[in-house]
Amino acid sequence: MQTLTRKRIISWLHLLILATSFGWVVASADEEAHSEEGHITLTPEQVKHAGITLDRVGPASIRETLPLYGQVVPNALxxxxxxxxxxxxxxxxxxxxxxxxxxxxxxxxxxxxxxxxxxxxxxxxxxxxxxxxxxxxxxxxxxxxxxxxDYSTVWVELAVFPADLSKVHVGQPVRIETRDATVTGKGKIIAILPVGSSTNQTTTARVLLDNPDRQWIPGHFITAEVFLSEAVVATVIQDKAIQIIEDESVVFVAGDEGFEPRPVILGRSDGQVSEVLEGLRAGEAYVSTNSFTLKSELGKEDLEHDD
Missing domain, CATH: 2.40.50.100 (RNA polymerase II/Efflux pump adaptor protein, barrel-sandwich hybrid domain)
Known part of the structure; x- marks a missing residue:
């Protein structure tokens, strides 16, 4: 089982506090990890080295975004x-x-x-x-x-395809990221150009981007997310908690008998968190970090049953 960095490994004492807080029971230190009636129990040592942490299903804001590609160009003004x-x-x-x-x-x-x-x-x-x-x-x-x-500001020209053009408007905030994801920035759409490209049938949306440190180099390609809307959703989980098991989205729920793999139906997502339509209730404790460890244990149990 993979050993994580010290920063991400919780102490056993901290784990006991979490267990008490969430009403969660794990196997004793001399027990092996096992699955019983669809639940998985881990020894404290296994949980410690896996860096498993919990969160609760609850409300959060989900932003709908439109991913686009573009290029940094000089500010002609x-x-x-x-x-x-x-x-x-x-x-x-x-x-x-x-x-x-x-x-x-x-x-x-x-x-x-x-x-x-x-x-x-x-x-x-x-x-x-x-x-x-x-x-x-x-x-x-x-x-x-x-x-x-003067490159203290630059323009970012985004290519918008016809199907998405009605979603894009002057004034919308945009998150910009270099192709290697090392530099990020935020700007706003300042113009939708009236003439499109005959080559790829796109329309250009122009973003004004501050560039005081000259990190944005004209000529370089970027990725972008245009923020379309934002809504508060009652039942939200972190995307990193989601595992795919037999083509289903599964979240591991912490309970008195251990960890239960729970199929869920998901709704809106912003790439960081997702809305849960079915399978979880607000307030339930779930594994938010390193749930792949539990998926691995579940796979081991399936192999043993096949034997």
Whole structure:
């Protein structure tokens, strides 16, 4: 049986307190784990090493969400394309791609073709040099010499398929997560773009996302959850308590005779908790952590009976 970290292993004394609180009886230390009339009993040592903990069926809020995929892009309202005011020759370049700049800081110096006087090309916002196409000795020719981006905020563009479009609205909160789930953030939908994609028939929902630490990199793909609704449900359990046994959702209920595997019918879920429609009553104690241990013990009993 798997041994868990010390942090997650409850002491036997704590276990006895839980047993008293929940009206739960376990086997004595010198008894083996066994199943009797559909109930499983474990020795205190087995329970201790399995890190089994209990919770009670009760009310909780369940949020309905819509999972979507998308991409981080620059906030176009916080970008500046910098060109020279007058045609001329580039005499010096002060900034490179990736350099931080402040508003009013010189990016390059240009000598005017008409007056032959030099003047500075400056940034008009704080940010980072995202592009540079200025080299000493070149003519400016009215082209863009630098692109400055302020990435303290970014946009996230979510692809919404036609079947889901009616569910998405401006102002809805959105949870954003990197593909490796190492960075999360929250924003709100600020626009539903009027023109869709002819390639995959999706419509873009745009989210404004704060990015003070520049963890969100334009060009990177993300996953998102749009919050649609929230409801308080009377009978809710943690999803990690649910085991699948013979194609049924089962929760292990703690009682006087041990642990009873109880089939349940589930309703709404937000990925963390689920509504119980049938099989459990409000207030009942159930195994919320490491219920897979009990499923394993149940499987052992089935093998012994087959023999």
């Amino acid at each position: 916080r970008q500046q394309a910098v060109s020279a005011r007058f045609p001329g020759v580039i005499k010096s370049v002060a900034k490179q791609v990736g350099d931080a700049v402040q508003r009013g800081e010189t990016l390059a110096t240009v000598e005017s073709n008409e007056s032959l006087k030099s003047y500075p090309v400056v940034a008009s916002l704080d940010g980072v040099v995202a592009q540079r196409s200025a080299n000493v000795g070149e003519q400016t020719d009215g082209r863009t010499l630098f692109v400055i981006g």
